[in-house]
Amino acid sequence: MSTSGKSGYHHGDLRAALLEAAVQMLEQGEPFSMRAVARRAGVSPTAPYRHFADREALESAVAVEGFHDLKAALTEGRDAPSSATDLAENAVTYVSFALSRPAVFRLMFGNECDDTNDQRVQAAAELHELLAGAVGNVFPDADAPTLGTALWSLAHGLAFLHLDGKFAAASPEEVAARVRSAFDAVLAIPRIAGGATGDAD
């Protein structure tokens, strides 16, 4: 009864269908519009307004999904980072997410996003906490919030500058290498062993 065969008039789960359509369009690089999403979902141009107040609301919903996906990518299938190297790998994941889903990433960050009481703000905050927590884990002696800010910013900047083609285009592997180098340069990681700089573990 969700996406399956409803009678035709009532869709069943249009909201989800619209979200999916929106994400797909973004990832295929097709121009994103309320009407185009409606078309793709096979409904009338104004049907989406029953589920999203306006275009920005739809975008925010997509962004929230993106935040959850990113968080999943950062946590799924790996333990909490315990070394500086792990942090660098997290950054690799972060940048790779941005490059593989550029339009969504831009929606997540590149927007005005008034801090209206959104789920969006919360999703972003969760991500923030995750990252800060990881840093605190790896560098228990450091000023975790500050270092967390710095490393998140570093990863974020790498992501955006790559997205915008400010660095020479490169294969995913080369990009990953660049990210690792940047973290190396900044953290002076003894990358051979997993140990952190100061006295983690």
Place this chain on the structure above:
Amino acid sequence: MSTSGKSGYHHGDLRAALLEAAVQMLEQGEPFSMRAVARRAGVSPTAPYRHFADREALESAVAVEGFHDLKAALTEGRDAPSSATDLAENAVTYVSFALSRPAVFRLMFGNECDDTNDQRVQAAAELHELLAGAVGNVFPDADAPTLGTALWSLAHGLAFLHLDGKFAAASPEEVAARVRSAFDAVLAIPRIAGGATGDAD
């Protein structure tokens, strides 16, 4: 009437007037459109197309101006950075530019910007060189390109995350302090003296 006393039909320097109008609108947070810019410049809705192939071309022109302004902000009234602290101050300037002219900054970076043979690419490249050069200056022994990438990314990430409200809103001074802290954390700068970590100077 407007810039110089042309007869009215032919404006005299419409291109510059359009650019100025565009920048002003962006900085006042007004919605930006080809037609709105034309209105503001007091010309017909399609006049801009004599000077800019399409909307993206206008945006690119604004972005180029932005790049030049940013470069100026980074170089004007100060010597080439000679210490890690100077680099941090450059980052403060960078972030402060982003926050004081958010719409322009977003145009400069937050866009697709196909690497078509633009002045835009060159303007960005100049900025890149400037930053890399500064880093090479301060850390002659380091892998300058890599460290340059890292520090630019760090500043850029700080700028964007502040822009997007991902960090608690704060006064310009607090933001500046946060930027300095981030650079401190990452460069382990002995900020009292101007000396760098290893052996600069």
Place this chain on the structure above:
DNA sequence: ATTGTCATGTGAGCACTGTAAACATACCGG
């Protein structure tokens, strides 16, 4: 000065967008 050419401005018009309002349909609880 007259003329022709060309850059620059105007106007109407198309396809599209976001969004509001009025209407239609079908599910759901009495």
Place this chain on the structure above:
DNA sequence: CCGGTATGTTTACAGTGCTCACATGACAAT
């Protein structure tokens, strides 16, 4: 069965990017 409500449709309007045909006037050659 019946009425309310959620959901979808139609219609409509203002605004957008952009094209094309036309108007205007600056300038060079005559």
